[in-house]
Amino acid sequence: AQSVAQPEDQVNVAEGNPLTVKCTYSVSGNPYLFWYVQYPNRGLQFLLKYITGDNLVKGSYGFEAEFNKSQTSFHLKKPSALVSDSALYFCAVRDLYNFNKFYFGSGTKLNVKP
Amino acid sequence: DAGVIQSPRHEVTEMGQEVTLRCKPISGHNSLFWYRQTMMRGLELLIYFNNNVPIDDSGMPEDRFSAKMPNASFSTLKIQPSEPRDSAVYFCASISGLAGLTDTQYFGPGTRLTVL
Numbered sequence: 068a069q070s071v072a073q074p075e076d077q078v079n080v081a082e083g084n085p086l087t088v089k090c091t092y093s094v095s096g097n098p099y100l101f102w103y104v105q106y107p108n109r110g111l112q113f114l115l116k117y118i119t120g121d122n123l124v125k126g127s128y129g130f131e132a133e134f135n136k137s138q139t140s141f142h143l144k145k146p147s148a149l150v151s152d153s154a155l156y157f158c159a160v161r162d163l164y165n166f167n168k169f170y171f172g173s174g175t176k177l178n179v180k181p
Numbered sequence: 182d183a184g185v186i187q188s189p190r191h192e193v194t195e196m197g198q199e200v201t202l203r204c205k206p207i208s209g210h211n212s213l214f215w216y217r218q219t220m221m222r223g224l225e226l227l228i229y230f231n232n233n234v235p236i237d238d239s240g241m242p243e244d245r246f247s248a249k250m251p252n253a254s255f256s257t258l259k260i261q262p263s264e265p266r267d268s269a270v271y272f273c274a275s276i277s278g279l280a281g282l283t284d285t286q287y288f289g290p291g292t293r294l295t296v297l
Contacts, residue, residue, distance in 0.1 A: 099282055110185070110272055110288030118282050157224065167212040167231065167276045169286055173223045
């Protein structure tokens with residue numbers, strides 16, 4: 068079975084500092100990994116994905132994620148956080164048998180303080 | 182493209198009443214998903230459809246919940262009778278299914294349901 072885990076319920080960072088939101092995965096085959104962001108009172112929005120290729124994936128709003136096969140991780144990163152990045156972030160993995168189905172993590176609330 | 186459309190955006194009802202949530206997926210998308218989000222349980226997949234056919238409803242909490250997709254452009258999630266513990270934000274999402282592994286799910290804005 069496929070699953071992802073987000074070990075931190077909340078991450079606090081000062082504006083201008085780098086941020087990392089952690090995600091680890093458990094997949095029996097090749098992982099297809101995604102990050103989504105949810106702003107207050109909004110639906111989830113796609114940020115970036117890893118399918119194959121470069122381990123560093125670049126996405127929207129200056130975010131990037133690093134795929135690490137040996138550590139089974141797919142951490143979301145940004146070199147310099149903005150207050151407007153404050154939101155709920157979800158990691159997700161694609162089902163290998165039904166490609167349209169995704170398994171989402173529990174979410175991590177990112178707080179960026181001015 | 183208008184994106185995934187959900188209605189109503191907010192619903193307040195009393196315990197025991199029937200509630201119907203509606204979703205219009207993105208045109209051309211062949212899979213549709215209903216999720217529920219609460220503080221306690223996070224984001225839960227309730228049911229999903231491929232080509233209007235329900236594939237997996239194992240996430241539906243109980244018989245009070247039912248979902249239909251009569252055509253490719255419309256789906257409903259019904260709760261009858263509703264209970265206070267059903268209070269949550271319900272999201273609909275769709276995916277093309279034609280772009281292979283590079284495809285992603287697109288979410289609607291959600292319906293915030295409050296059952297008093």
